Each structure stands twice: as structure tokens, then as C-alpha cells.
Amino acid sequence: MAVQLPNYQITQLPNNLASPRLPAEITGYYKALVSRWGPQNWWPARSRFEVIVGAYLTQNTNWSNVEKALLNLRRVRLLSVSAMRNVPLAELEILVRPSGYFRQKARNLKTFIAFLDQQYSGSLNRMFAQPTEKLRAELLALNGVGPETADSILLYAGNHPVFVVDAYTRRVLLRHGIISEKTSYEEIRSLIEHAVSSAEAGSLNMRKTGSDPRHASSPMSSASRGELAQHYNELHALIVRLGNHYCRKTAKCEGCPLQPFLKSPQATTAQGA
Ligand code: SF4
Structure with missing residues (x-):
């Protein structure tokens, strides 16, 4: 084994996802993405709390809107637990407004502080x-925290070895015929965690990597973390990059780093849109 296994039980995979070929396929994607772009420097933040706030704010919006809200919060020095605890809810709502669903998000941030x-x-x-x-179970019990938010907090703020499944991950796997529309979040997470954690020693330590990061290095992106958490960090960030540039609503397979893995080009127009 190249890396330590997660310290919790991996979900039992259904037969179609337990295929012996899939781990190599998934790690093949990872290698191809690293080879194209290299480390992405996620999560762009100065502190664990900023990651947590960003994980809430990024729900149902794009990152540039999150950045505007974070800038507002930074300007008035609200990116700390104590400051967020003391700010009136109405003021917080105004500051996070650029990220959308601002009343809900402000309330959910206050709920996190109370927890x-x-x-x-x-x-x-x-x-x-x-x-x-x-x-993970405690975070999932909070209002406004679904699996993607909980896992983003665990991985990117806490350096826990958990893979974050997002809409891009689902779309790519669907278009490549690996999952179906019915495959659950937990099944996808287990599939990827199993593939990465069971990779042969040294096989994921790529010498030939790209050098085109999405973000500048930040205190959180360069924080010390275990090998497995680092792989999950990079793979998720690379899939976000893939979804932004190629695997969009209408797939742009020409030139995509995963094009060599595509067995059925028609699938890109029929599924995962
Ligand atoms: S753009 Fe095409 S080749 Fe690239 S990941 Fe999506 S379906 Fe695969």
C-alpha cells in the first residue's frame, strides 16, 4: 500500500463498482490530470475557519461569488470564530449576500458556531x-451541511482523509460509464477512496507533473497533511478544473486529459448534462 487506509469503514460497493479494473481506471484519471495541470493549491484560504466559511458559502454558486463574500468578511475582520460569534445575524447576511441564499447561509454559519x-x-x-x-456524523446533523460540505470541511480544513464528491465527479464518472444516475454519494466516495488508498506503493508519486495551479499557494493549501489526504485534496481540485474547462454541461472532449479513457463518445452528449 502506498498510503494509510482511512480510519473508518468504507461503504460496501455494489457489484458493478467492485470491478477489479476500476481502481486502475480511477488512478489513471488522477495521473493524467496531474500530468496535465499538476497541484492546484486548494483550498485557497488563510485559516481553517476560512475554509469552513468557504465550504458553506460555495453551496449552489460559483467560486468567484464566494470570493466576493469572503472579501467582505475579511475587510471587517469577521473570518474568526469569535468575530463570527459576535456579529449580528442581519449584518452577516449583508456581508455574505454575494454568495446567494444569503439568509440561509448566514443562519447556517451561526448554527455551526453554536455547535x-x-x-x-x-x-x-x-x-x-x-x-x-x-x-462527519456530527457535521451532517447540522442544518445546511450535506455530504459535500461536511467532507470539504473534514478534508480541506481538518486534513482528514475523506474524498469530496461533487457534481463534476459524478458527471465525469457517468460519462465514462462507471456509475449510473442512481449511484449514491457514499458509493462514489468509497469507489474513489478505495482506488486511491489501495494504489501500489509509489505509483501515485508522479515525477512528471504539470505546473498550472488554479490558485496561488496559501497557508491552507500548503498545510502539512497525510499522504492520503493530500491525494484526495489534489484529485478533487483537479476534477473541479476538469469540470470547469472540459467536462462542462456540454462536454468538450477534444484535448481533454481524460479523452484517452473515453470508450463511448456518444455518452458525453447523452448523459451527465
Ligand atoms: S470532457 Fe469528455 S473526455 Fe473529458 S472528462 Fe468529460 S466526457 Fe471525459
């Missing part, structure tokens, strides 16, 4: 010291 205060005395250190599975 942190009640369960961990306001300490992110204590919160992130919890076992992955326990903390």
Missing part, C-alpha cells in the same frame, strides 16, 4: 481531533 461552542468549547483543535467518522 462548535456547545460541543467543543469553541475550539477547532478539539473538533478536528475527533475520529473522522464521528465528526
Whole structure:
């Protein structure tokens, strides 16, 4: 094994996803993406709390809108647990407005602070010291936190080894005939975590990598993390890049780093739009 296995149970995969060829296929995608673009420097943030706020704000919007809201919050020094605790809800709503659904998002951020205060005395250190599975369940129980947000917080703020499945991941796997419309979030997460965590020693340590990062290096993107968390970090970020540039609503397969893996070109127009 190249990397340590996650410290929680991987979901049992249905037969079609348990195919012995799939791990190599998935790691093949990863290698092709790294080879094209290299490390992407996700998550672009100065602190764990900024990642958490960004994970909430990025729901149902694009990153440039999140950046506007984060800029507002930074300008008035609200990107800390204590400042966010004390700011009136109405003021917070105005500041996060550029990210859309601003009333809901402001309320959900306040709910997170209340959870942190009640369960961990306001300490992110204590919160992130919890076992992955326990903390994941607690985050998922909060209003406004679905699996993608919970896993973004765990991976990018807490450096827990959890893969973040997003709409692009689903679209790419669907178009490549690996999953169906019915495949669940947990099944996709398990599929990718199994593929990456069971890769042969050294096989993911690519010497030939691209050098075209999406973001400048930041304190959080360069934070120390385990090997597995680093792979999940990079793979998710690369899939976001892939979805932004090639695997859009209308697929642009020409020149895509994953084009050599595409077995049925018709699938790109018929599925995953
Ligand atoms: S754009 Fe085409 S080749 Fe690239 S990932 Fe999407 S379906 Fe595959």
C-alpha cells in the first residue's frame, strides 16, 4: 500500500463498482490530470475557519461569488470564530449576500458556531481531533451541511482523509460509464477512496507533473497533511478544473486529459448534462 487506509469503514460497493479494473481506471484519471495541470493549491484560504466559511458559502454558486463574500468578511475582520460569534445575524447576511441564499447561509454559519461552542468549547483543535467518522456524523446533523460540505470541511480544513464528491465527479464518472444516475454519494466516495488508498506503493508519486495551479499557494493549501489526504485534496481540485474547462454541461472532449479513457463518445452528449 502506498498510503494509510482511512480510519473508518468504507461503504460496501455494489457489484458493478467492485470491478477489479476500476481502481486502475480511477488512478489513471488522477495521473493524467496531474500530468496535465499538476497541484492546484486548494483550498485557497488563510485559516481553517476560512475554509469552513468557504465550504458553506460555495453551496449552489460559483467560486468567484464566494470570493466576493469572503472579501467582505475579511475587510471587517469577521473570518474568526469569535468575530463570527459576535456579529449580528442581519449584518452577516449583508456581508455574505454575494454568495446567494444569503439568509440561509448566514443562519447556517451561526448554527455551526453554536455547535462548535456547545460541543467543543469553541475550539477547532478539539473538533478536528475527533475520529473522522464521528465528526462527519456530527457535521451532517447540522442544518445546511450535506455530504459535500461536511467532507470539504473534514478534508480541506481538518486534513482528514475523506474524498469530496461533487457534481463534476459524478458527471465525469457517468460519462465514462462507471456509475449510473442512481449511484449514491457514499458509493462514489468509497469507489474513489478505495482506488486511491489501495494504489501500489509509489505509483501515485508522479515525477512528471504539470505546473498550472488554479490558485496561488496559501497557508491552507500548503498545510502539512497525510499522504492520503493530500491525494484526495489534489484529485478533487483537479476534477473541479476538469469540470470547469472540459467536462462542462456540454462536454468538450477534444484535448481533454481524460479523452484517452473515453470508450463511448456518444455518452458525453447523452448523459451527465
Ligand atoms: S470532457 Fe469528455 S473526455 Fe473529458 S472528462 Fe468529460 S466526457 Fe471525459
